[in-house]
Amino acid sequence: MRLYNSETRNIEEFKTVKPNEVSMYTCGPTVYHFAHIGNLRTYIMEDVLEKALKYVGYNVKRVMNITDVGHLASDGDTGEDKMLAGAVRENKSVMEIAAQYTDAFKQDCQKLNIAWPKVVIPATSCIDEYIKIISELLDKGFAYKSNGNIYFDSSKLDNYFRFGNQKQNKMVVGAREDVEEDKGKKHQNDFVLWFTKSKFENHALKWDSPWGVGYPGWHIECSGISYKYLGEYLDIHCGGVDNKFPHHTNEIAQTEAFVGHKWCGHWFHSEHLNTTTGKMSKSKGGFLTLSKLEEMGYSPMVYRLFCLQSHYRKQLVFSEEGLDSAKSAYEKLIKRISNLKPEGKEVDMSIFENFKNKFKSALEKDLNTSLALTQVFDVLKSEVNEDTKIALIKDFDKVLGLNLELAWEQETKQTSVDAEFEKYILELIEKRKTAKLNKDFKTADEIRNELSSKGVELIDTKEGTTFKIKD
Numbered sequence: 001m002r003l004y005n006s007e008t009r010n011i012e013e014f015k016t017v018k019p020n021e022v023s024m025y026t027c028g029p030t031v032y033h034f035a036h037i038g039n040l041r042t043y044i045m046e047d048v049l050e051k052a053l054k055y056v057g058y059n060v061k062r063v064m065n066i067t068d069v070g071h072l073a074s075d076g077d078t079g080e081d082k083m084l085a086g087a088v089r090e091n092k093s094v095m096e097i098a099a100q101y102t103d104a105f106k107q108d109c110q111k112l113n114i115a116w117p118k119v120v121i122p123a124t125s126c127i128d129e130y131i132k133i134i135s136e137l138l139d140k141g142f143a144y145k146s147n148g149n150i151y152f153d154s155s156k157l158d159n160y161f162r163f164g165n166q167k168q169n170k171m172v173v174g175a176r177e178d179v180e181e182d183k184g185k186k187h188q189n190d191f192v193l194w195f196t197k198s199k200f201e202n203h204a205l206k207w208d209s210p211w212g213v214g215y216p217g218w219h220i221e222c223s224g225i226s227y228k229y230l231g232e233y234l235d236i237h238c239g240g241v242d243n244k245f246p247h248h249t250n251e252i253a254q255t256e257a258f259v260g261h262k263w264c265g266h267w268f269h270s271e272h273l274n275t276t277t278g279k280m281s282k283s284k285g286g287f288l289t290l291s292k293l294e295e296m297g298y299s300p301m302v303y304r305l306f307c308l309q310s311h312y313r314k315q316l317v318f319s320e321e322g323l324d325s326a327k328s329a330y331e332k333l334i335k336r337i338s339n340l341k342p343e344g345k346e347v348d349m350s351i352f353e354n355f356k357n358k359f360k361s362a363l364e365k366d367l368n369t370s371l372a373l374t375q376v377f378d379v380l381k382s383e384v385n386e387d388t389k390i391a392l393i394k395d396f397d398k399v400l401g402l403n404l405e406l407a408w409e410q411e412t413k414q415t416s417v418d419a420e421f422e423k424y425i426l427e428l429i430e431k432r433k434t435a436k437l438n439k440d441f442k443t444a445d446e447i448r449n450e451l452s453s454k455g456v457e458l459i460d461t462k463e464g465t466t467f468k469i470k471d
């Protein structure tokens with residue numbers, strides 16, 4: 001598997017510490033609002049990555065956090081906690097907000113066939129872990145106490161910035177107008193590990209610590225959870241590109257200072273979904289959710305296909321035209337697949353392996369999902385028997401997750417509904433015939449009206465009564 005590594009800025013062979021085992025960490029949602037379809041793009045691509053790694057033969061252990069404390073309004077250490085803002089907005093407690101939006105996120109994942117990781121940990125459940133790490137960072141001289149808060153001392157590292165090209169200085173606290181300068185810091189890039197003194201005395205989530213009652217900074221949660229559940233070496237860490245700085249940069253700083261060696265071998269960042277006017281973001285409001293898309297007539301599978309059609313490292317601009325074309329592509333695909341009928345023949349193993357290798361090799365080329373999708377069409381076009389085509393499509397869908405194997409069920413369901421409806425119409429036509437023979441014209445008219453209200457028009461001919469479905 002060759003994958004782009006944001007740290008080295010190269011496409012490289014993906015290597016793991018243990019053979020065939022992948023430890024994978026994905027930054028989870030901040031549950032103060034619904035996930036928007038941009039967030040969901042990132043989770044879809046991470047899901048495909050996990051499934052692709054399994055497809056090529058790895059065991060994957062994936063851990064994800066749920067941010068229910070500490071993510072402040074700015075990406076630095078200032079502004080209100082997003083969870084508190086959500087609680088105030090909806091007049092609920094922080095924990096109610098967290099439960100409500102974690103649940104909503106889970107439902108979105110289900111609809112989009114995003115596998116729920118085996119280990120999903122709310123940030124508030126690992127406070128002891130953060131305290132342990134922060135204490136050690138203080139002991140080792142990587143952290144200091146100032147103004148009541150505990151800060152990470154970025155000057156202790158030679159290579160604090162890891163993801164190169166980003167315009168770091170724009171994001172550095174104090175260098176951007178909307179990010180306030182924190183007088184407690186020794187250096188611009190230092191960041192808070194633990195708050196005891198903040199201007200938000202009303203912070204609802206507080207815990208005892210050796211430094212006083214307070215709450216953790218945002219970045220420490222991912223270091224703590226990853227360390228606790230995946231150990232001191234991590235194979236791959238994922239997130240959206242906005243997480244590169246400061247979040248992932250700070251995660252690396254504190255984790256490597258704590259474990260004393262290089263921590264994560266590979267960084268996978270998914271590009272953003274943008275609107276025509278810029279990045280889709282929860283804080284800007286007016287964002288699109290999956291439910292909204294459904295109301296607009298786009299099924300979750302259509303959105304999944306829309307995402308898979310483009311590469312995860314390319315920005316994707318959301319437009320209704322784009323979704324319309326994904327919708328028509330999806331419908332055509334399902335129709336073509338449902339037309340495949342098993343012929344009772346053996347799967348042609350040499351053709352099966354040949355297609356499978358092409359599909360695998362598309363995934364191994366830096367997760368080229370659009371190239372992988374073309375294999376589905378190539379299979380449909382090919383001359384091989386239908387049983388082999390069906391087997392291949394089912395196999396590919398383990399990674400694509402587009403409910404392709406349901407195409408047959410959807411089609412059968414459709415025809416069985418139609419057959420039932422037809423049976424019902426024919427029964428009523430028979431009843432009407434009997435009523436007319438008995439000169440019960442009232443019942444005969446009632447039957448005609450009942451069918452008419454269901455969109456069925458009766459046509460009386462010399463040979464008997466037929467029907468047509470009204471336009």
Ligand code: AMP
Nearest residue numbers: 029030038039042239240243272273280
């Ligand atoms: P959040 O809930 O804000 O913590 O973000 C959850 C995930 O969505 C993170 O991995 C972000 O990097 C990612 N993300 C945020 N905005 C977008 C966007 N417009 N497009 C794609 N991913 C995004």
Ligand code: ZN
Nearest residue numbers: 027028222247
């Ligand atoms: Zn994170």
